[in-house]
Amino acid sequence: MYQTDPPLSPKETLPTMYDLKSEDPEEPGLPDQFHLLQPQLLTDTFCPSNYPTDQIFTVSDMNLYYDSRHPLWYKRPDWFAVLGVPYLYENRDLRLSYVVWQESVNPYIVVELLSPGTEKEDLGQTLRNVEKPPGKWEVYEQILRVPYYAIFDRYKSEFRMFQLTGGSYVERFHETSINSDSRFWIPEIELGLGVWQGSYKNVEMPWLRWYDKDGNWLLTTAEQERQRAEQERQKAEQERQKTERLIAQLRALGVEPDLD
Secondary structure (H helix, E strand, O other): OOOOOOOOOHHHHOOOOOOOOOOOOOOOOOOOHHHHHHHHHHHHOOOOOOOOHHHEEEEOOOOEEOOOOOOOOEEOOOEEEEEOOOOOEOOOEOOOOEEHHHHOOOOOEEEEEOOOOOHHHHOOOOOOOOOOOOOHHHHHHHHOOOOEEEEEEOOOOEEEEEEEEOOEEEEEEEEOOOOOOOEEEEHHHOEEEEEEEEEEOOEEEEEEEEEOOOOOEOOOHHHHHHHHHHHHHHHHHHHHHHHHHHHHHHHHOOOOOOOO
């Protein structure tokens, strides 16, 4: 399609989510187990109170198409969140990929989980071949201008947070040991991201997890269900004890209660 005057919008001239591939057969297969579980925990505990749930999109290992001048270029973050877009593509369909020129909203935060094969690119330590697409760091910092970029190395229990400041990423947090201070607060979304030592999916280890303004780790759906079940159990136990005390008081007065 040739361009008109005035120009047509990218939505009318560029490929859409349905046109762009969601998988590359030349890339390796599914990621390791940690790269599957950690993003699930991030999604399950990510709930900014100043955004409705239907305006929050989180995903892992999905193609992120970022440059309308090179519509086939993409990155595949380990996890990212976008705020202010419908949970469903155009409010009607599950996404096959995230196409920036269609969505008109860039990711708010990207999380990369370091592995020996990706560490240098994740940290912006590779030299770009001008004949190839830019690396992750350049895409997140210079093209998409993602406000927050988090990096977690489970092998070293190392957590780093970068914030876009004056057009470049500035490291705001760097922790190499797991303690109660391994946390970074993001005031704009009223959430913090930190390293939690605990059991998730029956695996005990350090995990990245979101927490609230009171410093409490946000509960997963399964934890919320267990908490509700425990509250119901405690409530039932309190009612049972209350009934037993009442029966005892009546019998002390010489009254045999009707328990039928």
